[in-house]
Amino acid sequence: MAATLHDVAKQAGVSIKTVSNVVNGYTNIRPETRARVQEAIDDLGYQPNLSARSLRSGKSGVIGLVLPELSLSYFAELADAVIARAATHGLVVLVEQTGADREREIAVLSSPRMRLTDGLIFSPLGMGQEDAGFLEVDYPVILLGERIFGGPTDHVTMRNVEAARAATELLLAAGRRRIAVVGAHRDETLGSAALRLEGYRQALEAAGVDYDPALVSFTTLWHRANGAASMRALLESGVGFDAVFGLNDALALGAMRVLQEKGLRIPSDVAVIGFDDIDEAQYMVPSLTTVDPGRTAIAETAVDLLVERLALGGREAPRREILVDFDVIARESTPG
Amino acid sequence: MAATLHDVAKQAGVSIKTVSNVVNGYTNIRPETRARVQEAIDDLGYQPNLSARSLRSGKSGVIGLVLPELSLSYFAELADAVIARAATHGLVVLVEQTGADREREIAVLSSPRMRLTDGLIFSPLGMGQEDAGFLEVDYPVILLGERIFGGPTDHVTMRNVEAARAATELLLAAGRRRIAVVGAHRDETLGSAALRLEGYRQALEAAGVDYDPALVSFTTLWHRANGAASMRALLESGVGFDAVFGLNDALALGAMRVLQEKGLRIPSDVAVIGFDDIDEAQYMVPSLTTVDPGRTAIAETAVDLLVERLALGGREAPRREILVDFDVIARESTPG
């Protein structure tokens, strides 16, 4: 049986309160008392019971991270950064996967399973603007991504439109005019896909290049396999193109694989650019030009905002909308 | 303020025990009572307080997953599978990263931060056989990996030696005789690196091929970057080789990148095989021949074993050592 505050108090010949004070590092304790208590703690191998502490204090020291799936490299690297940052605040992270499914995303927000977290970092992929109401919960939520804007919570996101525009402009600057897009979503006006497509269109328009819908291929989840399938469809459709904008890196890498299967050279025949700057992008052949959307900054900002909310202890504070900076990283898959 | 059992009981005009019974799905309740209680629960939006439940019952419904880092695709995919399997048991997963650092691995085992987990799935990379004693803790631990054998806990691992031997044999069968190894660790007799190297040596010996230490390159963490660096060193050393065994996929992919930079053709000049079968392996150009070490089976077995231990409620049971099956998956990076 694990030792409790009582056991320590008895052994040290002090009251339970004094032990608690020592454990929690309060200052006003006579040094010899502290020493005696500490000795008893070490002796008994006392470890505080976090459930009891949490019940009493209303805080568990656990935050939740809700994301589509860890098998998507972007989210794995995001989770890595979130957990690392949380650790610097003394917080641990409970990770939930939703499979990008709207129902599961909504369910997790009111799930008793998540009730022992003090707050949530929430990255939906299935919910849409019309679901913003579900974010009204009685614990702090930091929203990530671009499925919902102007919701009731803090929000950390990237400059999708500007970044996608910059990516497209890099291709245009290289003289490419027939730029295919892999990964668009149908009937969306919000979400990463829609926003990045918007950036693409803005860049075309600014350059005086016509938008050709035949160059845009649609898919659902942004896996490598879907990038490969989309590229096959584009090639079979016979529509000509001299560049590809993968709306994320996994799509771009899947597409690149198919281009090379078909004997097309990158970047001379077809230039390729991605989005996310996942680690593997730089080890491909050719290495993938991409956009660093500020993933680490997003993760760290999200944790920091959540910690601030937690410190508020439920008091109201204006919601914040944070946009992190991006970077276009030129590698071998684009000319120049 | 969130509703409690008391509030629900008052509203429904029953005792707190009855509400508890309804919440926990006990059977012996009159239907109309149940209905009345359920109505009050819905009405008040009652959600059980998990800290209180956990304090009282001694179980939190949370398991811990301790791994080196989520940025390594192997561990991201492992975590994905662990979380998914845990969900089928109604458990949530707290993820901790150790950075493959021995001190941090040891620390996490006795960390109060992990005290609210019911048990741990523990995948060390820094600890060694001599640290087995640290695994003697008063909660269930399922050990993963091959750093410690014969320890006090259940253990789920892969057939490293046999799988590495099979991988090497595939290269030998293709007529390769100068097989370089990327990712070996110095002065190790245990651990994935040592075991896979052992499998490599066994295959060579069985085929009557001499072991040439000059073909073995050493590194630390199994990142793509280290695979690339090792391959550069091998090429600069001038030692001739016609095949490469990357001790994991990330290393193999990093190596493959450098081979192609240098204008070597895969597999005609140099065949490449990896280990792990991470998702991206099949989208490389050429796609990577590799070993599927049974990652999903490991994850699911680990969760199931932990759930069994949890059900035991601390009663003794013989420790188990589980070896999952592997598969060699031939793709384009090897001939034939």
Added chain:
DNA sequence: TTGAAAGCGCTAACAA
């Protein structure tokens, strides 16, 4: 500076 005691919300033993 330290102690006594209440109570966080729940489960489970026991009673009715």
Added chain:
DNA sequence: TTGTTAGCGCTTTCAA
């Protein structure tokens, strides 16, 4: 079938 009650281990007033 339902109610009463003790107490899990801790933090936190309030008092000494």
